[in-house]
Amino acid sequence: MSRIRLLGKPSIEQAVGPARPPRGRKTWALLAYLLLAERPPTRKRLAELLFADADDPLGALRWSLAELRRALGGGEVITGDPLVIALSPETTVDIMVVTEHSADPEPLLELSGELLEGVELAFCPEFESWLLVERHRLSAAIEGRLRETAVSMVASGRAADAIAYASKAVALNPLEQGNHELLVRSLAISGDRTAALRQIAVCEDLLRRELGLQPSPALREASQVGPGSTVGPALGGRAAAASQLEAGRAAIVAGAVDAGLQCLRRAVSEAEHCKNPVLRGRALAALGGALVHAIRGRDEEGAIVLHEAILVAEQSGDRSTSVFAHRELGFVEVQAGRRQTANAWLAKAQALAETDQEHAAILGVRGMNSSDQGDYPAAFEHLSASVEAAARCGDRRQQAWSLSIMGRAHLLRAEYSQAAAIVRESLDLVRQERWIAFLPWPQALNAELDLYAGDLDAAADGFEQAWVLGCQLNDPCWEGMAGRGLGLLSTGRGDHARASEWLTQAVSRACREPDRYQWVHAHVLDAASTAALARDDQQRAAPLVTQLAALAARCDMRELMVRAKLHQARLGDSSAASSARLLGAGIDNPALTDLILQGES
Known part of the structure; x- marks a missing residue:
């Protein structure tokens, strides 16, 4: 049995102990690329990517492949053109722990370090670009798996076990309030409220110092949940539970969110009290869905409640409730840009759907x-x-x-x-x-189309209506989209100072909640970057582009990664245009293709 480690300092261990590592940093780079590439690469492509500076690029590739085969135990482990790597079933690879779901999540706690730590290839700019994106993507995937494990454990009554996974998620991404909230909730439910309050203080100081932000109320409220409960105390019987469930659903649809949540919490407690698992599962699913959709900053609590709904629904055989809860968890993960866990939840939902x-x-x-x-x-x-x-x-x-x-x-x-x-x-x-709760979204899209059609007055009306209603609804996504649109409109009118003000506002609004829709956040950053570069304001553009590149990579938003690279090229990065071409090769978007061609000209 052999073990390959690519997170942290790369190494290969055989059953008898550490193996002699393959020689050359490019050989490690080759191994990582073969394991992580979306499709098997051709020898020609790998030679261009890693060995373009060699006198004989294909010969250098053959030498590195021979080194890899030796280090991996010999045999036909890497063959063909395109090259395919086929490791033995006894070989474990740390990065595969991230991409392959397992019944045992404990190996997640052993992962540490970034991909190919210490392996830098200054003369291979396209590989360096790929490596940077993969580092962000894998870090986000590990974080997503840790969070999913912690949430599942809290929902199943194992809050004490969840603490280790939530703590590691915090360590991996300490500026994400949702990770702190999950840890606080795990500590509180396990009975350690003192530690929960300490963690709140840590989060408050960190966000204030690093981002200049105050945490949302959901962080402190997470410490108020008592041991053994994710929702609240039990009260009455079946008729009361059914009545509260219907009243809660009706109130949410009518926009009376606080009253609706109160009714749904009571419905959960009533159903638990009268030991009706079907009703309890439906009440949990309704509550989880309401927390996710009807009120901002509650996705962490909503995810835990939805996990609990799935457990109850599976025990009672309630297929439709299980479908709903799986889909809602998929939606939470999509908004957060956690693609791997999103796909897993949605695949389960579709398999159950009828x-x-x-x-x-x-x-x-x-x-x-x-x-x-x-x-x-x-x-x-x-x-x-x-x-x-x-x-x-x-x-x-x-x-x-x-x-x-x-x-x-x-x-x-x-x-x-x-x-x-x-x-x-x-x-x-x-x-x-x-x-009304959804209206600002199509309003903003329609106004942008009016803008591109040259009808500035209609665009102004649409964006302003979307902005006002978005603010009334207190929805950061709608505010971000409408603010972005008003910035584009100001640019179209030649008022660049006003455009900068609106785009700055839009960036701030789009990311103010911990459970923001990351695509909107990145979309607004892209618009703000474009506007700053159009004014030749590199001082303003540089930090925006850096944020966009990191966010797009972490959330696997490939088109926005390409746009970030094109912005970096305009900022003077000599290798960014070719990286944009590489990253954009598989994206079927004629408008993006035109941008790439413009960036290379």
């Missing part, structure tokens, strides 16, 4: 995830199927939601006529449904 309504909702979220990643063919496939299923079952809100995401995808591809028709259809459905 009705058009269920399929429409799941496919809508899958389409959103694909669009966020820049996979437009998959996005259009999922979203079209979602719209059709929603129309069949008469779910007009889901139809409007999926149409809006489809319209956004066409807008990003500069297919303005298609985008306008689809966004208008979404907007009409939203207005017919009087879905």
Whole structure:
């Protein structure tokens, strides 16, 4: 049995002890690329990527492959063209712990260090660009798995066991308030409120010092949950539980969020008191969904409640509740940009789904995830199927939601006529449904299309309406999108000072909550970067581009990674344009292709 470690200082260990490592940093780079590349690379591509500075690039590649085969025990472990690596079943690789779900999460606690720590290849700029993205992506994937494990343990009554995983997530990304909140909740539920309060103080000081931010109220409230409970005390019987569940759902739909949450919490407690698992699972799912959608800053609590809903639903055989909870957890992960865990939850939901309504909702979220990643063919496939299923079952809100995401995808591809028709259809459905909580999103998309059509007055009306309503709803996503639009409008009017003010405001609004929609945050950063570079304000642009590049890499937003590279090229990074071309090669977006060509000219 052999063990390959690529996180931290790379090494290979055989059953008898440490193996003689392969010679050369490029050999380690080659191994990592073979294991992590989306598809097997050709020998020519690897020679260009890693050995372009050698007298004989293909010969240098053959030498490194021979070194790898020796270090991995010999034999035909790496063959073909494209090159395929086939490790023996007895070989373990630390990075595979991240990508392969296992019943035993304990190996996650052993992972440490960044990918290929100490391996820097200054004369291979395209590989360095790839490596930087992979380091961010793997770090985010590890964080996501740690969080998922901790949430699952809290929901199943193992809060004390969750502490180690939540603590490691905090150590990995200490500026993410959600990680601190999860640790605080784990400590409080396990009975250590003193440690929970200390962790709150740590988080408050850290966010204030590093980001100039105050944590949301959800952080302190997480310490108030008592041992043995994720929701609250039990009260009455079955009729009361059913009544509170319906009242809670109705209040949430009507926009009375606080009253709705109170009713749903009571419904959970009543159902538990009368020992009705089906009703309890449905009440938990409704509460979790409300926490995720109806109020900002509550995704951590919502995820725990949804995990608990799945446990109860599986025990009682309530398929529809399990589908709903799996889908909602997938939505939480999509918004957070945790693609691996998002795909896992959505795949489970789709495997359980039976009705058009269920399929429409799941496919809508899958389409959103694909669009966020820049996979437009998959996005259009999922979203079209979602719209059709929603129309069949008469779910007009889901139809409007999926149409809006489809319209956004066409807008990003500069297919303005298609985008306008689809966004208008979404907007009409939203207005017919009087879905005020969602209205700012299609309003902002429609206003942007008016802007590109040259109708500045209509664009101003749309953006201003979206901004005012977004502020009334206290939704950072809507505020970020509308503020971005008002910045673009000011640019179109030639008022660059006002544009800078709006874009600064939009960046601030889009990221003020810990459970923000990361795609909107990155989209706003991209617009602010573009505007600053258009003014030749490199001092303003540089930190924005740095934030965008890191966020896009962590959240696997490939198109926005390309745009960040193009911005870096304009800031003077000589290798960034070629990196943009490399990263954008697999993205089917004509508008992005044009930008890449402009960046290389």
